[in-house]
Amino acid sequence: MSSLDFSTTLGNAWFPSPIFTASGCASSGRELAQFFPLHDLGAVVTKSVMSKARNGRPTPRMAETPSGMLNSIGLQGPGIDAFIAKDIPYLVSQKARIIVSIAGETVEEYSTLARKLRSVSGISAVEVNISCPNVENRGLVFACDPEASRRVIDGVRRTLGGELPIIAKLSPDVTDLVSIAKGVVDAGADALALINTVLGMVINLDTLRPHLGGKTGGLSGPAIRPIAVRAVYQVHDAMPKIPILGMGGISSGRDALEIIAAGASGVSIGTASFGNPTALIKIQDELKDLLIAKGFTSLRDAVGYAHRASEEE
Amino acid sequence: MATINKNAAQINSMVVSNKRVGQYHQLIINVGDNADACKPGNFVAINVGGESSRMILRRAFAISRVSTNPTFGGTIELIVAPHGQGSKWLCAQNEGASLDLIAPLGTAFGIPTQPVPVLLVGGGYGSAPLFGLAEVLNSRGCRVDMLLGASTASKIYAPMEGKRAVNSLRIYTEDGSMGQIGRVTDPIPELIADLNIAVIYSCGPMAMLSAINSITHNTQVVHQCAVEESMACGVGICMTCVLPVANENGDISMLRSCIDGPVMDGSTVQWDKVGKTL
Numbered sequence: 107m108s109s110l111d112f113s114t115t116l117g118n119a120w121f122p123s124p125i126f127t128a129s130g131c132a133s134s135g136r137e138l139a140q141f142f143p144l145h146d147l148g149a150v151v152t153k154s155v156m157s158k159a160r161n162g163r164p165t166p167r168m169a170e171t172p173s174g175m176l177n178s179i180g181l182q183g184p185g186i187d188a189f190i191a192k193d194i195p196y197l198v199s200q201k202a203r204i205i206v207s208i209a210g211e212t213v214e215e216y217s218t219l220a221r222k223l224r225s226v227s228g229i230s231a232v233e234v235n236i237s238c239p240n241v242e243n244r245g246l247v248f249a250c251d252p253e254a255s256r257r258v259i260d261g262v263r264r265t266l267g268g269e270l271p272i273i274a275k276l277s278p279d280v281t282d283l284v285s286i287a288k289g290v291v292d293a294g295a296d297a298l299a300l301i302n303t304v305l306g307m308v309i310n311l312d313t314l315r316p317h318l319g320g321k322t323g324g325l326s327g328p329a330i331r332p333i334a335v336r337a338v339y340q341v342h343d344a345m346p347k348i349p350i351l352g353m354g355g356i357s358s359g360r361d362a363l364e365i366i367a368a369g370a371s372g373v374s375i376g377t378a379s380f381g382n383p384t385a386l387i388k389i390q391d392e393l394k395d396l397l398i399a400k401g402f403t404s405l406r407d408a409v410g411y412a413h414r415a416s417e418e419e
Numbered sequence: 420m421a422t423i424n425k426n427a428a429q430i431n432s433m434v435v436s437n438k439r440v441g442q443y444h445q446l447i448i449n450v451g452d453n454a455d456a457c458k459p460g461n462f463v464a465i466n467v468g469g470e471s472s473r474m475i476l477r478r479a480f481a482i483s484r485v486s487t488n489p490t491f492g493g494t495i496e497l498i499v500a501p502h503g504q505g506s507k508w509l510c511a512q513n514e515g516a517s518l519d520l521i522a523p524l525g526t527a528f529g530i531p532t533q534p535v536p537v538l539l540v541g542g543g544y545g546s547a548p549l550f551g552l553a554e555v556l557n558s559r560g561c562r563v564d565m566l567l568g569a570s571t572a573s574k575i576y577a578p579m580e581g582k583r584a585v586n587s588l589r590i591y592t593e594d595g596s597m598g599q600i601g602r603v604t605d606p607i608p609e610l611i612a613d614l615n616i617a618v619i620y621s622c623g624p625m626a627m628l629s630a631i632n633s634i635t636h637n638t639q640v641v642h643q644c645a646v647e648e649s650m651a652c653g654v655g656i657c658m659t660c661v662l663p664v665a666n667e668n669g670d671i672s673m674l675r676s677c678i679d680g681p682v683m684d685g686s687t688v689q690w691d692k693v694g695k696t697l
Contacts, residue, residue: 130658137423137655137678153658161663161673161697168651168659173473175651179658182673319694327475357475380652381466381475383521384429 110397111404114148114371116349117271117296119230121203121372123148124405125362125390128353128376129207129233129275129299130154130179134193135200141383144202147390151351151374152193154209154235157218159185164319169308174329174355175377176306178320181209181238186222198228205273207233208262211241213254217261224266231271233351234262234295237302249277249302252286256293263294273351275299278330278337284344291348299351299374300337304330326377331355335368342369342410357385359392366393366405367412421679423655424524426456434516435491442573443544444510446497450522454493457485458527459552460645460682463495464653466519467505478505479653479677481622481645482523483547484554495522498547498576524653526682528552528620528643534560535617538610539585540603540631541567542623543574548645549622550581557584564614565589568603568627572596604630611640618643621685629690642685648676663689663697671697 114124129151132138144150162182169176183189186208197204206229210216216234223232236248236258248254259274266272274295280286287298303324310317334354342350352370356362357378365373373393378385402408435447450457462481468474484496501510512518531537537556539549546567553563563584568591569575575590575597582588589606590598604627610616611634621631622645635642651657654677661673662680664687671689674680 131656133656133658140423140425140427140654141429161671162658162661164694164696165659165661166649166694167661168649168657170474170476170651173475175476177651177657177659182658182661319696377475380657381477382429382519383652383654383656 110394110402111406112394114405116231116273116351116372119271121148121230123390124366124372125386125393126205126351126372126374127151127379127386128374129235131376131379135197135202138379138383138386139200142387144197144200147202147386148372149203149205149230150197151205151233152189152197152207153183154181154207155183155186155189155219156181156209156211157186157215159183159188166317166319169317169323171306171308171325172329174325174327175380176308176318176323176325177303178318178323180320186219190222190226194226194228203230204228205231205233207235207275209235209238210258211238213242213257213261216258217265220262220265223270229270231273231297232262232266233273233275233299234259235275235302237275237277247277249286250280252289255286256289259290259293259295271296273297273299275302277302278333279305283337284340287341287345291345297349297351298341299353300341301330301334301354304333326355328355328357331361335365338365338370339368339412343413346410346413356389357381359389359396362389362393363396363408366408367410369410369413371409421674423678424461426453427521427524427654428453429519429521432518432520434512434514434518435494436514437510437512440498440578441576442500443576444499444501446499446509446512447494448497448518448520449491449494450520451492453522454485454487454495457482457495457523459548459555460525460527461523462525462653462681463497463520463522464524464650465509467508474505474508476651477521477653478509479524479650481548481681482551484551498544500544521653525677526680528645528682530555530559531561531618536562536564536614537618537620538607538614538616539563539565540607540619540621540623540627541565542603542627543569544576545623545645546576549620550578550584552620553581553584562586562614564610566591566603566606568592570594603627604634607631607634611638616640621645625693628685632685632688632690635685643682644685644688645681646676646683646688647681650677653677663692665689673697
């Protein structure tokens with residue numbers, strides 16, 4: 107039997123597997139735990155949590171599209187205090203590795219969230235979801251504004267100190283992704299999560315009005331995979347030393363290897379879990395087999411493989 | 420906090436039979452021992468379209484009946500309307516086809532501890548799960564009366580054998596093509612009074628459930644309804660199938676109809692806020 111080092115790192119955080127849940131696609135973790143032990147994954151990335159409890163957007167919140175879906179949830183959640191009191195202890199009890207995703211409406215809210223997490227034990231890293239409207243700047247999404255993105259990450263970095271790795275989650279809906287990625291790395295991000303959903307819309311042909319209650323929604327699923335692979339490839343090309351948590355429509359071991367070869371050190375699985383609650387385990391097993399079949403002895407050797415000149419083979 | 424049905428399991432199941440019944444399909448699916456945990460009100464989530472499908476989301480279907488067959492083991496019955504691409508695919512599956520299925524999911528109808536008079540109200544193929552429920556209620560000594568409604572005769576689902584467990588069955592169609600002309604909710608106030616109804620069980624379109632609730636509101640009648648919201652996953656992780664529901668303190672929150680439902684206490688659902696921003 108071939109031996110494979112399947113472990114990965116994001117900043118100073120070590121994970122036994124590169125397969126993670128995607129934020130917002132695993133609820134509190136309790137639901138998927140019905141189907142497999144959460145400990146078997148690299149990590150659970152929790153649903154982006156905000157300072158206060160939120161009800162989110164009205165229904166309809168979902169529309170299936172060819173090989174994809176649009177969602178418009180609006181960050182429904184319990185708020186940071188209830189999250190720390192209830193959800194973190196549960197994940198710790200399951201021996202899951204935890205990446206907490208935070209979201210805010212102001213630069214200050216992100217820092218406040220980071221401050222609350224600083225004293226919580228059992229967390230491996232913090233994902234900063236900056237694909238939220240900035241209420242201080244006419245609702246412009248932080249991730250689409252290089253300066254606002256930098257300020258959020260800078261605030262979180264200062265608050266957290268040096269211990270917990272920060273993963274900045276970026277939106278693909280920008281003209282120059284690499285410059286935004288460089289900005290947040292300069293501001294203190296240890297790793298990048300690429301990509302968030304792509305903004306989309308569906309018109310209901312019965313009413314001839316936008317189908318979703320929130321009008322627009324985030325497109326996810328295999329339909330966006332080539333966009334994710336491109337984004338990871340471009341950013342890895344510009345900053346080969348910065349670890350990337352890649353995501354966007356990954357639904358098989360082959361898909362996972364594709365985004366790893368483009369430059370991802372870890373892979374988040376989101377929408378695939380909606381179609382199959384055991385998708386994470388299936389993808390993890392398939393990826394292991396595929397790496398072994400291709401002669402890799404370490405996952406790390408496959409990261410960014412697509413960037414090598416062909417004579418290096 | 421509500422949790423996923425503790426009996427939910429993902430299994431490879433087999434289609435035992437697929438028959439056309441009017442505008443609907445009756446599918447009998449072998450789910451083995453999982454059938455023992457399936458109760459009226461529960462639903463299943465099925466992967467549709469096969470390996471290379473562009474349909475990536477599971478489809479939810481109410482379990483209409485559960486039985487144990489000496490030849491096939493535990494089976495469940497689904498009544499499916501071939502409306503969308505996913506349900507058309509399912510209705511095209513023949514005997515012997517295998518299905519990736521999760522069962523049982525969601526909450527079940529609560530069965531009264533005393534043999535009280537109950538009224539079952541179904542709209543369209545929403546009536547299907549009520550027949551399995553009627554059998555359970557009847558076996559507990561409840562007097563069961565049933566109302567079924569639809570826009571037109573072809574959308575009424577009322578199998579002959581299903582009538583055995585009910586004391587009376589009245590059908591209403593809006594165009595008068597079957598039964599009496601009118602809406603299924605029209606006779607409810609009178610029936611509540613005449614039959615001393617303790618519990619109404621309902622399943623069908625949201626507008627019907629809401630109309631029933633406005634009748635039972637401010638009465639002693641308990642309204643257990645099976646709600647309908649579009650779901651992406653069925654297992655509680657996508658947060659798309661939410662409804663505004665009040666808790667004991669009157670606080671309203673968006674609850675998942677796949678975890679806290681589909682069967683909910685109609686008096687807690689904030690019908691006027693469905694589809695609105697809270």
